Amino acid sequence: MGPVELLHMSVFSQSFSPCGRFLAAGNNYGEIAVFSLSAALSPDATALSQKPVLTFTAHEGPVFSLLSTDCHLLSAGNGEISCWSWSDLTKKNVKPLWTKRPNFKSSLEIPEINAMVLNTRDNSLVVGGGDNNIHILDLEHGIFKAVLQGHTDYDGAVRMWDSRTGQSVHCVEIYKYESCARPQYGKWISCLTTDSDWMLCGGGPSLSLWHLRSLSPTSIFPLTGCQRQTSFYQDMILAVGEGPSVAHCLLGGEVKAQIPCTPQSLNTLQLNTNSAEHRMLTVGGSSNHIDVFTNLSYRAFSLSF
Amino acid sequence: MSPSLFNFVDAKDKFTASARNALIGKTSKPLVNAFNQFPGHEAEKKTTFDQALRGVLGDQIVEQKANCDEYLSLIYLSIDAVTEGICSATTPFLLLGDVLDCLPLDQCDRIFSFVEKNVSTWKSNSFYTAGKNYLLRMCNDLLRRLSKSQNTVFCGRIQLFLARLFPLSEKSGLNLQSQFNLENITVFNKNEQESTLGLKHTEEKEDGMEVEEGEMGEDDAPAPCSIPIDYNLYRKFWTLQDYFRNPVQCYDKFSWMTFLKFSEETLAVFKSFKLDDMQASKRKLEELRASGEDVYFAKFLTNEKLMDLQLSDSNFRRHILLQYLILFQYLKGQVKFKSSSCVLHDDQSAWIEETTKLVYQLLKEIPPDGDKFATMVEHILNTEENWNGWKNEGCPSFVKERTVDDKPKRPTRKRQAPEDFLGKGPDAKIFMGNDELTRLWNLHHDNMDACKSDSREFMPSLDEFFTEAIEQADPTNMVEDEYKVVRNPNYGWRALRLLSRRSPHFFQPTNQKFKSLADYLDSMVSKLAKELPKDIPSEEIKTGEEDDDDNGDNLLKDSNDSPSIQSKMVTNQQMDDLAAKLGAEWKALASHLEMKAAEMREIETDSEDVDMQAKLLLVAWQDREGAQATVESLVAALNSAGFSQIADCLNEA
Numbered sequence: 001m002g003p004v005e006l007l008h009m010s011v012f013s014q015s016f017s018p019c020g021r022f023l024a025a026g027n028n029y030g031e032i033a034v035f036s037l038s039a040a041l042s043p044d045a046t047a048l049s050q051k052p053v054l055t056f057t058a059h060e061g062p063v064f065s066l067l068s069t070d071c072h073l074l075s076a077g078n079g080e081i082s083c084w085s086w087s088d089l090t091k092k093n094v095k096p097l098w099t100k101r102p103n104f105k106s107s108l109e110i111p112e113i114n115a116m117v118l119n120t121r122d123n124s125l126v127v128g129g130g131d132n133n134i135h136i137l138d139l140e141h142g143i144f145k146a147v148l149q150g151h152t153d154y155d156g157a158v159r160m161w162d163s164r165t166g167q168s169v170h171c172v173e174i175y176k177y178e179s180c181a182r183p184q185y186g187k188w189i190s191c192l193t194t195d196s197d198w199m200l201c202g203g204g205p206s207l208s209l210w211h212l213r214s215l216s217p218t219s220i221f222p223l224t225g226c227q228r229q230t231s232f233y234q235d236m237i238l239a240v241g242e243g244p245s246v247a248h249c250l251l252g253g254e255v256k257a258q259i260p261c262t263p264q265s266l267n268t269l270q271l272n273t274n275s276a277e278h279r280m281l282t283v284g285g286s287s288n289h290i291d292v293f294t295n296l297s298y299r300a301f302s303l304s305f
Numbered sequence: 306m307s308p309s310l311f312n313f314v315d316a317k318d319k320f321t322a323s324a325r326n327a328l329i330g331k332t333s334k335p336l337v338n339a340f341n342q343f344p345g346h347e348a349e350k351k352t353t354f355d356q357a358l359r360g361v362l363g364d365q366i367v368e369q370k371a372n373c374d375e376y377l378s379l380i381y382l383s384i385d386a387v388t389e390g391i392c393s394a395t396t397p398f399l400l401l402g403d404v405l406d407c408l409p410l411d412q413c414d415r416i417f418s419f420v421e422k423n424v425s426t427w428k429s430n431s432f433y434t435a436g437k438n439y440l441l442r443m444c445n446d447l448l449r450r451l452s453k454s455q456n457t458v459f460c461g462r463i464q465l466f467l468a469r470l471f472p473l474s475e476k477s478g479l480n481l482q483s484q485f486n487l488e489n490i491t492v493f494n495k496n497e498q499e500s501t502l503g504l505k506h507t508e509e510k511e512d513g514m515e516v517e518e519g520e521m522g523e524d525d526a527p528a529p530c531s532i533p534i535d536y537n538l539y540r541k542f543w544t545l546q547d548y549f550r551n552p553v554q555c556y557d558k559f560s561w562m563t564f565l566k567f568s569e570e571t572l573a574v575f576k577s578f579k580l581d582d583m584q585a586s587k588r589k590l591e592e593l594r595a596s597g598e599d600v601y602f603a604k605f606l607t608n609e610k611l612m613d614l615q616l617s618d619s620n621f622r623r624h625i626l627l628q629y630l631i632l633f634q635y636l637k638g639q640v641k642f643k644s645s646s647c648v649l650h651d652d653q654s655a656w657i658e659e660t661t662k663l664v665y666q667l668l669k670e671i672p673p674d675g676d677k678f679a680t681m682v683e684h685i686l687n688t689e690e691n692w693n694g695w696k697n698e699g700c701p702s703f704v705k706e707r708t709v710d711d712k713p714k715r716p717t718r719k720r721q722a723p724e725d726f727l728g729k730g731p732d733a734k735i736f737m738g739n740d741e742l743t744r745l746w747n748l749h750h751d752n753m754d755a756c757k758s759d760s761r762e763f764m765p766s767l768d769e770f771f772t773e774a775i776e777q778a779d780p781t782n783m784v785e786d787e788y789k790v791v792r793n794p795n796y797g798w799r800a801l802r803l804l805s806r807r808s809p810h811f812f813q814p815t816n817q818k819f820k821s822l823a824d825y826l827d828s829m830v831s832k833l834a835k836e837l838p839k840d841i842p843s844e845e846i847k848t849g850e851e852d853d854d855d856n857g858d859n860l861l862k863d864s865n866d867s868p869s870i871q872s873k874m875v876t877n878q879q880m881d882d883l884a885a886k887l888g889a890e891w892k893a894l895a896s897h898l899e900m901k902a903a904e905m906r907e908i909e910t911d912s913e914d915v916d917m918q919a920k921l922l923l924v925a926w927q928d929r930e931g932a933q934a935t936v937e938s939l940v941a942a943l944n945s946a947g948f949s950q951i952a953d954c955l956n957e958a
Contacts, residue, residue, distance in 0.1 A: 043536040259577050276531050295613050297578035300535045 001305070005029070009305060011284030014268050015066035015073060017086050020275025022053075023282060024073055024089075025290055026063025027305060031055055032075060034089055035303045037278040040292070050303050056094040058082060067116045067125075072097065074125065079110035081127065081137070102127060102135040102144050119163070134161070156187030158201055172215055179220050180205040191241070195232040200239075202227040207239055209251065219253030229269045233281075238296075240266035240283050248296070261299050263287035311345045313353060319343055320357035328361075328378060333385040340391040354392040355399070358383050362400050366407045373415045376404050380419070387431065394432055398439035405443060413447065414459060421466050428470065440470060441477060454604060474702045481696065482642045485553075491546035493539070493607035534609045538574060541567040543607050549628045552635050556647045565656065568629075572660065575626075575667050580619050619671045626664050626671075627682060633657050634686055641697045736899065740931050747933060767807050768837045770800065775834045778827065791826040800826055808833070875927060875934050879955060883939075884919035886951050891919035897942040898926045 001009075013026040023035045033052035040049045059077020067074040073084045082096040104111055111130030119126055124145070125137040134148035148161050150168040160170040174180055175187035182205050190203035198218075199210040207221040207230060225242030236256070237249040242265045245258040263285035272280050281293040282303070289302040323339035340350055362379055380400050386392040401420065405413050420427075420440075427436055444463050451460050467478055545567055547554070554560040605624075606615075615621045636649060637657060649657070668679040695701070737743045749755035774791050777784040790796050801822075804811040810832050819825040887894060895905050900922065908921045927934040936955060943952035 041533045043534075045536065256581065257579055278533055280533055294533045294535050295578070295616065297617075298574045299577065301537060 006288045006305065009288040010062075010267060010286045011263075011288070011290055011305075012062055012064050012267050013066040013075075014270040014282055014284055014290070015068045016270060016272045016274055017073075017090075018068055018070055018274055019086075020272055020278050022086070022090065023270075023272070023290075023303070024066055024068070024075075025284055025303075025305075026058065026066050026075060027288075028062040030057050030059040030061055030063055030077060031305075032058045032063060032066070032073075033305050035290075037272070037275075037280070040301070040303060041278060041280075041294070045301075050301060052303075052305065054089060054092050054094070055305070058084075058096075061112060064112055064114050065116045067118060069118060074116060076113035076116055076127065078112055079104065079129070081113065081116070081125070098142070100137065100142065100144075102129060102137070103147070104129070104131050106131070122163075136163070154186075154188040156189055156204065158189060158192065158199075170215060172210075174201060174203075174205045174208070177205070177208075177217055180208045180217055182206055185226055191227050191230050191239075193230050193232065198232070200230045200232070200237060202230065202239070202241075207241075207249075209237070209253070219251065221247070221249050221253055221255060223247050223249075223255060225265075228267050231269055231271060233271060233296075238269060238271075238281070240269045240285070246281070246283055246293070257297065259293070259297060259299065261291040262289045262302055263291070311349045311353075313349075316343055316345065316350065316353040317357050317360070320354050321360055324357055324361045324379075324382065327382055328375070331378065333382055333389060336382065336386055336391060337389055340389075351391065351393050354386065355396045358386070358392065358396055359399060359403065362403055366404070373408075373412050376416065377419050380404070384423075384426065394435035395439065397432070398436040398443070402439060402443045402446075405447060410450065410456070410459075417447070417459070417462065417466075421462065424466065424469050437470065441467070472703075474700055474704075476700050479696070479700065481700075483640050483696070484642075485551055487551055489550050489604075491543060491550070491605055491607060493543035494609060495540065532610070532613070535612065536609070538570070539609050539612050542571055542612070543605075545571060545625075546605065549632055552632050553647065555632070555636055556649075561653065568660065571625075572663060572667070574616070575622060576663070578616055580617060580622065580671055619673070622671055623668065623678065626668050629664050630661065630682065630686060633661055634689065638690070638693055639697065640693065744932055764806060765803065767803065767833060770803050771830055771833050771837075774800070774826070774830045775837070778830045778834060789823070791830065792823045794822070797822045797826060800829070804829060873936050874932075875923075875936055875939055879936070880920060880923040880927070883951065883955065884916050884923055886954070887916075887919040887922075887948070889915040890948070891915065891922045894919075894942060894946045894948065895922055897946040898922070900925065 008028075010028045011025050012028060015024045016022070017024070021036065021038050023037055024032055025035070026032050032055070034054040035051075036049070036053045039045060039053075042049070058075050059080065059082065061078030063075050063077055065076040068086070071086055073086055073089065075082050075084065080099050080101045082099045084094075084096050088095070102113075113127055113129050115128040117126045118124075119136075123139045125139055127135045127137060129135060132149070132151040132153055134151075135144050136146040136148070137143070138145045146163075146166050148166055148168070150159055150161075150171075151157065156173055156175045158172045158174060159168045161167065162169050173187075174189060175183075180202075181187075186204035188204050189201055191207070192199070192201045194200070194212070197212050199212050200207065201210065202208060202221075202223075203226050207223055207227045208217045209219040209221075210216065211218050221237070221239065223239060223241065223243075227239045227241035227247075229241070230237060230239040235251065237251065239247045239249060243258075244262070244264050244266075245260050246266070246269070247255055248257040248259070249255050261283055263283070264287065266283050266285035268285070269281065269283050272278055272282070279294075280300075281296055282290050283293075284290040288305040290304070291299050291302050294300045319339050320336070320343075323335040326335040327333055336354075340354065343350060358379070362376065365375060365379065380397055383392060383397045383400055387394050387397060401416070404416055408416065426432060427440060444467055448460060448463055451463075453460055464478075471478065545564070548560070548564050555564060637654070665679055665683070668682065669675045671678070737746050749758070755761075774789070774796075776782060777789045777791075786792065791800070801811075808829070810829060817828065819828070884891070892905065904925055905922075908918050908925065911921055912918050926939075930938070940952045940955055943949070943955065
């Protein structure tokens with residue numbers, strides 16, 4: 001990795017290990033780096049402890065999504081999903097357990113996989129692909145059991161699907177709501193997260209908090225740029241996107257603080273809830289540095305590829 | 306008869322007994338009585354009395370039955386005794402000193418309240434000189450016994466008492482050489498081995514002093530660290546305290562670099578970690594007030610686990626930022642006792658300036674009332690500059706000396722000041738010392754009026770100026786356009802100025818649009834031609850009469866310079882007549898003619914005959930005045946001298 005490659009590196013995804021002591025991060029070169037958090041947080045940490053303990057190439061294309069289950073790490077690359085064992089990774093064994101490819105209709109171009117979510121109830125993996133479809137993979141049997149179709153390319157719609165019938169139950173087009181719409185940024189949605197009755201979504205339109213039962217926006221957050229990932233944290237909302245800062249917002253719609261960080265724009269935000277000793281917030285973006293916040297209000301140090 | 310020997314022991318016993326009586330009776334009468342009754346020299350009795358009182362106090366303390374009130378009543382007695390004159394002024398202080406030395410601190414508190422209350426007594430004339438050193442020593446002893454962190458209020462009270470007792474410029478409380486308390490070291494966990502996280506702390510329980518330095522003194526086994534700790538920030542943050550403790554380190558290059566680096570990180574954290582939780586801090590304040598406890602920490606608590614909490618506390622931040630400001634003030638300031646090697650480089654100064662601005666900005670952002678706090682801090686630091694300056698000058702006294710008003714009055718001037726002789730002559734003439742200048746200066750006695758005189762009216766009248774133009778406008782003259790004077794731009798603008806000053810036509814709005822100035826002037830000229838009747842008569846007559854008129858005008862103009870016919874020169878004949886009339890009274894006239902005493906003496910010596918003297922006077926006056934020796938001025942002088950009849954004669958002549 002020469003210096004030029006490091007300059008052009010972007011971190012797209014992160015995932016904490018189930019024990020909470022390791023962080024896996026995926027970048028645009030298709031590499032995954034594993035960092036040891038206990039080494040980085042220890043009193044005698046040096047610059048070396050902020051480097052990965054293991055780096056390996058997982059996919060050909062960028063690793064857009066990483067997800068951890070009880071003992072596996074799932075990574076999504078160019079149209080393929082790989083599964084790695086965390087225990088193997090800690091022992092620096094980089095052989096994937098399996099690699100699967102969803103059935104894409106067209107064989108000409110292979111759409112990327114943008115997001116993955118685990119459905120623990122029926123042990124399935126829900127995968128969102130660049131072919132505008134949602135593929136559901138049954139982890140037990142290892143086959144793709146369903147495809148949810150309905151989205152058109154960047155249609156700016158949020159759809160709610162019934163997993164049993166495979167039909168879209170609700171469809172909300174965020175950009176059509178005047179309070180949220182920002183036509184200068186477009187209509188596409190780049191971040192979405194839910195928490196019981198509430199949904200946060202944003203992208204082209206402003207980041208807004210929606211009440212799911214009534215499907216109406218409750219608060220709009222006045223953040224500039226498109227927000228790429230958001231998360232609920234205690235009574236706050238954390239959001240990252242275009243702009244070198246992490247925004248702390250209150251549920252009422254006001255931006256409480258914007259904490260500056262190293263990358264010029266951020267793609268991913270993760271909170272380590274698996275371990276109390278290593279509780280931290282990490283953000284990554286258009287830089288080879290991943291900022292670590294032990295106290296949410298200031299940047300403590302950075303891990304780097 | 307030789308005076309009897311003073312029986313010390315007897316006296317002491319008697320006085321002791323009377324003191325005890327006095328204590329019981331709570332009156333100083335027995336003391337006075339005993340003193341007066343016992344024979345002996347007053348000084349001897351006084352010293353014996355001192356001893357007696359001290360003895361009584363000593364017994365009281367040894368018995369340990371007495372409580373503070375009894376000690377205090379004894380001291381009250383001693384004060385009364387001093388006012389009665391039966392014991393020396395230092396006794397109350399000695400007694401106080403004894404009491405404080407022998408009592409534990411909680412009782413000292415009560416005794417000290419007594420001392421505080423009576424500060425006016427101590428400051429009164431009879432006690433002050435005797436007692437101030439004793440009081441100072443006593444207070445310093447007390448301060449040495451007290452712990453600044455545990456008895457902060459008591460220490461404060463002692464300091465305040467000293468401040469009230471001594472005058473403002475008293476040097477005994479000063480840190481004269483601006484030395485630093487180098488022993489004030491902030492301890493924190495530098496290495497991971499020293500980290501107390503996870504260690505059982507039974508060994509620390511025994512050492513009570515540990516409470517001050519690092520740990521909070523928990524009573525149960527500490528839980529393993531449950532939150533991640535930013536050791537990097539922790540170490541850098543607390544290392545800064547070492548620089549605040551000993552600012553002289555900052556002048557060393559390497560230490561400065563470290564200080565710079567650590568400070569920038571810390572201030573960056575302060576900057577990004579903004580405190581805006583107004584609600585929480587208000588609640589905390591109310592809770593504190595409700596609990597009624599005042600908690601002071603004289604030293605910082607440096608446990609790693611506290612770092613997060615400390616960072617989100619506004620008071621803590623204010624402490625640290627204030628430390629920065631104080632440090633910068635020292636580094637930048639002129640202190641007499643700084644060694645010559647303590648100079649800041651340019652880039653150091655620049656960094657300090659920048660960082661000071663940042664610190665003030667951060668202070669303003671800290672709730673509650675950040676702005677007010679920042680302005681208050683700035684104000685205090687500014688006044689501190691004054692104190693620094695005062696120390697540098699060697700602590701001069703603040704009492705202003707009353708200036709002695711014994712400047713001798715300056716002797717009166719031998720030579721008259723100009724205002725005394727200028728403009729005081731007859732006709733308010735001003736003598737410039739030179740005839741020509743005098744003549745020029747006296748053309749008119751009031752310069753402002755002279756400016757207003759008609760002869761200074763240089764603006765021509767309309768007909769004067771426009772005569773030529775009107776002539777030319779007349780078509781019978783057949784003057785070609787290009788030769789018309791209105792085409793001359795110089796003439797044009799002067800014409801405009803004149804019109805604006807003299808002609809109402811200038812201000813009348815007109816719908817006509819003039820292509821050029823010349824056209825406009827043409828129209829104006831034609832209007833004026835109609836108006837001014839003088840110009841209507843034919844040109845032939847005009848040319849003939851013009852010369853005469855001009856001559857007449859000229860004559861008239863000349864005569865403006867001499868408005869009165871009477872302003873003729875005084876003739877010899879007139880002077881002779883005048884001299885004859887004046888006679889011996891020429892001296893009276895002399896002063897009104899501005900004659901100097903020397904000249905008058907000269908005249909007197911020159912001639913015996915008074916008529917001749919008068920004549921000489923007039924001649925001298927004429928010589929001096931030259932062209933100004935007019936009849937008018939002479940008449941004025943005569944009138945002011947009281948010779949109005951003579952003046953009238955002169956006038957008629």
